[in-house]
Amino acid sequence: MATAKFEPVLTRNVGKPEALTLKGYRQLGGYEGLAKALTMEPDAVIDEVKKSGLRGRGGAGFSAGLKWSFIPKRKENEQDKPRYLVCNADESEPGTFKDRLLMENDPHQLIEGCAICCFAVSAATCYVYIRGEYTKSAVILERALKEAYDAGILGDNVLGSGFRLNLYVHRGAGAYICGEETGMLESLEGKRGQPRVKPPFPAIVGAFGAPTVINNVETLCNVPHILTRGADWFKSIGTDEKNTGPKLYAISGHVERPGTYEHPIGITFREMLDAAGGMWKGRQLKAFIPGGASAPILKPDQIDVKMDFDTVAKAGSMLGSAAVIVMDETTCMVRSVARLSKFFNHESCGQCTPCREGTNWMELVLDRLEHGEGTERDAQLLLSICKNIGGQSLCALGDAAIGPVKSLVDRFPEEIEQHVRHRACPFPRPRYFENGA
Amino acid sequence: MPKVTINDRTVEVEAGTNVIDAGLKAGVLVPHYCYHPRLTVVGQCRMCLVEITDNGKKMPKLQTACSSYVTKDGWSVRTDTPEVAEAQKGMMEFFLINHPLDCPICDQAGECGLQDYSFKHGVAFSRFQYEDKRTYPGRERIPLGANVVLNMNRCIQCTRCIRFTEEIAGTGELGFFNRGARVEIGTFPGKELSNPLATCVVDVCPVGALTSTRFRFAERVWYLDKKPSLCTGCEVGCNVTMEQRRGDIKRYKPRFNVEVNDYWMCDYGRSTFERYKKLPRLTSPRVRAEGGNGHAPVVNTGWSQALDAVHRRLAGTVPGEIAYLGSGFLTTEEAYLFSKLAGMGGPSHRAVTVDLGPEWTIPRHQRPPITGREAAPNRRGAELAGLAGGEGDLSADDLLHGDGAARCAVLVVCDSDFGQAAWDPEAVARLRQARFLVVFGWADSPLAQAADVALPVAHHGEKDGTFVNVEWRVQRFERAFAPTGQVRPALDVLSDLLGRFEAGWTQLSAATVFDRLAGELPAFSGLSWHRLPATGAALHVPEARPKLSDQAAETATEASA
Numbered sequence: 001m002a003t004a005k006f007e008p009v010l011t012r013n014v015g016k017p018e019a020l021t022l023k024g025y026r027q028l029g030g031y032e033g034l035a036k037a038l039t040m041e042p043d044a045v046i047d048e049v050k051k052s053g054l055r056g057r058g059g060a061g062f063s064a065g066l067k068w069s070f071i072p073k074r075k076e077n078e079q080d081k082p083r084y085l086v087c088n089a090d091e092s093e094p095g096t097f098k099d100r101l102l103m104e105n106d107p108h109q110l111i112e113g114c115a116i117c118c119f120a121v122s123a124a125t126c127y128v129y130i131r132g133e134y135t136k137s138a139v140i141l142e143r144a145l146k147e148a149y150d151a152g153i154l155g156d157n158v159l160g161s162g163f164r165l166n167l168y169v170h171r172g173a174g175a176y177i178c179g180e181e182t183g184m185l186e187s188l189e190g191k192r193g194q195p196r197v198k199p200p201f202p203a204i205v206g207a208f209g210a211p212t213v214i215n216n217v218e219t220l221c222n223v224p225h226i227l228t229r230g231a232d233w234f235k236s237i238g239t240d241e242k243n244t245g246p247k248l249y250a251i252s253g254h255v256e257r258p259g260t261y262e263h264p265i266g267i268t269f270r271e272m273l274d275a276a277g278g279m280w281k282g283r284q285l286k287a288f289i290p291g292g293a294s295a296p297i298l299k300p301d302q303i304d305v306k307m308d309f310d311t312v313a314k315a316g317s318m319l320g321s322a323a324v325i326v327m328d329e330t331t332c333m334v335r336s337v338a339r340l341s342k343f344f345n346h347e348s349c350g351q352c353t354p355c356r357e358g359t360n361w362m363e364l365v366l367d368r369l370e371h372g373e374g375t376e377r378d379a380q381l382l383l384s385i386c387k388n389i390g391g392q393s394l395c396a397l398g399d400a401a402i403g404p405v406k407s408l409v410d411r412f413p414e415e416i417e418q419h420v421r422h423r424a425c426p427f428p429r430p431r432y433f434e435n436g437a
Numbered sequence: 438m439p440k441v442t443i444n445d446r447t448v449e450v451e452a453g454t455n456v457i458d459a460g461l462k463a464g465v466l467v468p469h470y471c472y473h474p475r476l477t478v479v480g481q482c483r484m485c486l487v488e489i490t491d492n493g494k495k496m497p498k499l500q501t502a503c504s505s506y507v508t509k510d511g512w513s514v515r516t517d518t519p520e521v522a523e524a525q526k527g528m529m530e531f532f533l534i535n536h537p538l539d540c541p542i543c544d545q546a547g548e549c550g551l552q553d554y555s556f557k558h559g560v561a562f563s564r565f566q567y568e569d570k571r572t573y574p575g576r577e578r579i580p581l582g583a584n585v586v587l588n589m590n591r592c593i594q595c596t597r598c599i600r601f602t603e604e605i606a607g608t609g610e611l612g613f614f615n616r617g618a619r620v621e622i623g624t625f626p627g628k629e630l631s632n633p634l635a636t637c638v639v640d641v642c643p644v645g646a647l648t649s650t651r652f653r654f655a656e657r658v659w660y661l662d663k664k665p666s667l668c669t670g671c672e673v674g675c676n677v678t679m680e681q682r683r684g685d686i687k688r689y690k691p692r693f694n695v696e697v698n699d700y701w702m703c704d705y706g707r708s709t710f711e712r713y714k715k716l717p718r719l720t721s722p723r724v725r726a727e728g729g730n731g732h733a734p735v736v737n738t739g740w741s742q743a744l745d746a747v748h749r750r751l752a753g754t755v756p757g758e759i760a761y762l763g764s765g766f767l768t769t770e771e772a773y774l775f776s777k778l779a780g781m782g783g784p785s786h787r788a789v790t791v792d793l794g795p796e797w798t799i800p801r802h803q804r805p806p807i808t809g810r811e812a813a814p815n816r817r818g819a820e821l822a823g824l825a826g827g828e829g830d831l832s833a834d835d836l837l838h839g840d841g842a843a844r845c846a847v848l849v850v851c852d853s854d855f856g857q858a859a860w861d862p863e864a865v866a867r868l869r870q871a872r873f874l875v876v877f878g879w880a881d882s883p884l885a886q887a888a889d890v891a892l893p894v895a896h897h898g899e900k901d902g903t904f905v906n907v908e909w910r911v912q913r914f915e916r917a918f919a920p921t922g923q924v925r926p927a928l929d930v931l932s933d934l935l936g937r938f939e940a941g942w943t944q945l946s947a948a949t950v951f952d953r954l955a956g957e958l959p960a961f962s963g964l965s966w967h968r969l970p971a972t973g974a975a976l977h978v979p980e981a982r983p984k985l986s987d988q989a990a991e992t993a994t995e996a997s998a
Binding site for chain 1: 530
């Protein structure tokens with residue numbers, strides 16, 4: 001796996017404005033995957049994706065092919081029973097900005113991925129649920145959609161194969177919780193966006209009560225390439241059997257060149273940091289979050305961690321959406337985590353008790369600590385709140401909210417101590433904090 | 438049916454039963470707030486976390502009992518492990534950190550889910566010491582509608598009320614607003630909680646967030662004496678708990694009966710007891726002095742003089758000139774004794790009258806909704822017991838709207854509050870045309886004041902009895918408190934009166950009368966007072982609607998769905 005020679009796959013059309021048009025995308029080799037898929041049996045498509053080892057890029061890292069195979073097979077008398085694909089484009093994890101890149105630069109790639117998936121699970125309807133704030137993505141996608149309909153790639157007769165597919169862009173209203181799959185379905189159905197109790201899982205009872213596949217944008221964008229180049233090619237990229245394919249990493253924070261980078265999955269954090277130009281102004285690395293706001297924070301001693309699902313999990317965090325946030329030595333960890341907690345408190349839907357009350361309480365305690373009003377018992381208190389939320393909330397938001405807090409107490413106890421002992425934050429205070437932000 | 442073991446107790450449950458219900462069957466209460474057997478399972482209070490072992494394999498996380506359904510053998514559930522206790526403790530802490538803890542001024546105190554589970558599963562101290570509680574300024578007493586008041590500070594966001602309005606009432610006035618810790622319950626803009634079942638949200642609310650306007654600050658609940666009773670608002674016969682203190686009825690709460698009203702009752706029904714407090718009460722027997730052509734003054738007397746006067750008059754009149762006007766408020770037993778009285782020496786005229794009121798409908802589980810239109814609970818029982826008018830009898834219509842009373846030597850009105858006519862001077866004047874007017878009843882209505890003999894009898898909170906509802910289901914209710922003063926239950930009075938005609942009628946209780954009528958009337962055959970099921974019993978009435986067994990009802994609803 002020679003990373004130096006790695007050719008971008010997902011982002012190969014980024015920076016090529018012609019890819020925005022159907023003609024240009026076709027010239028660049030587009031819709032070949034879909035054409036190939038349509039000649040195959042749907043089950044064979046699922047098998048191919050399963051074989052490739054593609055894991056969901058939204059955060060949980062669940063095998064995409066396996067997820068598709070959970071959709072119950074249609075019985076004889078159920079030919080009309082609908083099933084859906086919902087593409088999760090509600091990218092709202094703080095630090096994540098990879099799907100946006102794909103949608104804004106290569107919309108047809110996503111449409112193709114959606115179409116293949118729909119064919120594989122025999123869904124006639126696909127919704128792309130786009131985050132409310134992503135106006136540009138929505139506009140670009142709508143434009144591409146129109147072209148695809150006009151060219152007969154979508155509609156009643158996909159590429160002349162007789163397969164029927166309608167694809168809709170649905171814009172959310174801007175809530176983090178609508179990125180949770182069942183929260184998204186509720187929102188899609190026009191209800192208040194709050195997660196449902198599981199089971200039943202969406203593969204059985206999903207959108208409008210029908211079996212539904214929900215996949216992230218990046219996951220679906222991988223699918224056309226798997227079909228054109230084959231599962232074996234896909235498997236040749238990555239660390240091992242279980243972590244395969246190219247991966248987008250959104251790196252932000254104290255680095256010289258923040259942005260979205262495509263690497264083979266399993267590149268080390270050190271290599272990634274180098275690719276992004278190293279630490280900002282040559283400062284020291286103090287901490288980094290490997291997978292978006294909900295991932296536990298790692299310390300510099302993990303700098304050589306391979307950024308794939310299993311290795312990061314072993315290191316005590318998670319790859320999540322691969323949104324890497326880098327912090328240098330001037331960062332106050334308590335303040336950072338307090339800010340993250342504020343986010344989770346603000347975005348908790350409020351239906352289940354541990355998340356509603358717990359995230360709020362954590363924010364209050366962390367705020368108190370940051371303002372020098374903490375006590376020696378607060379670290380223990382935070383851990384105890386985390387314990388009462390962890391695994392007991394209705395959806396994964398509760399677990400997400402405790403990730404950073406737990407890692408703060410576990411890995412940076414001396415900083416909490418400093419805050420308590422000095423009765424103030426020992427770090428310089430950025431100006432925006434003064435206005436109560 | 439699959440077997441499930443809960444805390445070492447094994448029960449067999451229907452496939453698809455959730456662990457909370459299975460627990461109840463096994464005698465284990467899994468604490469819960471948001472789960473209600475008739476509402477969608479949302480699993481959001483997280484209080485019902487339990488440990489489930491599936492055929493020896495422990496599930497990795499604690500599971501919510503409400504959304505875990507027993508579908509096969511081999512589940513073992515524990516609600517008493519340290520892990521579960523820890524989770525419950527944590528959840529109680531979460532519930533209480535932002536709760537105002539204003540139990541001393543809260544109407545729910547004493548029947549509050551937070552108090553109960555706090556005692557059982559919570560801790561006695563707070564770690565929430567330095568922060569400010571979340572409050573909803575200005576939302577402490579929001580009238581959601583005429584009958585329900587919301588105090589948002591006390592709310593635990595279980596959304597039972599929202600689901601009730603959506604799924605049971607079908608009106609959907611309530612919604613969840615805002616997000617996270619700021620989440621609020623409220624009515625949608627331009628709507629108010631004014632559906633006929635609105636106050637049920639107060640019953641389903643496990644805490645003091647929703648309180649009933651009627652009961653707010655009326656009584657501390659631990660002072661209430663509770664007796665199973667029936668609503669008298671209409672012919673549905675909703676099962677209620679009559680809650681009173683020292684003879685002062687404070688409220689009705691619906692009592693679960695799957696065959697009649699399920700868990701619900703209407704707001705109108707909840708208001709019906711107020712009649713007993715608002716209207717003047719007949720407190721002692723009154724007899725009009727002789728002479729004066731019906732305009733002589735009435736004097737309070739003792740029971741024996743009054744009953745002697747009635748007995749003398751009835752015995753001295755040809756039965757064909759006596760008329761009995763029954764009402765839908767009589768218990769079946771009273772109606773039976775009145776009919777015996779009406780048969781003394783020969784048949785008298787009999788009639789039963791009820792008012793028609795607005796329609797009240799109660800939704801039920803797996804059964805069609807039940808609807809009542811007659812504004813009295815027991816027209817059917819009174820008629821079955823022998824007060825139905827026969828061929829050639831004066832009808833209620835003749836008496837109330839015609840000159841039927843003028844043809845009566847004696848008119849016995851069995852209830853001074855049988856309907857609106859008893860309070861209407863014109864109708865009273867028509868009834869007064871009878872040469873001698875006897876009125877039984879609890880209310881000192883214009884009719885009672887016009888009577889030659891007025892006999893104060895107990896209202897339904899003060900006596901035992903049965904009512905037969907719109908679906909011909911006979912249901913029993915119990916005396917909640919004793920009548921005051923000279924008021925006596927009508928059964929006592931009637932057995933005294935009957936005893937003056939022939940022996941064997943004295944000292945009858947509702948139980949003995951019921952058993953006697955069950956032996957005599959085919960509709961009631963095979964029933965006995967003490968063996969009457971808590972859900973009542975369907976009568977054998979040929980014209981009655983067939984009783985829908987669970988099975989038949991299920992197929993019916995499936996077919997219509």
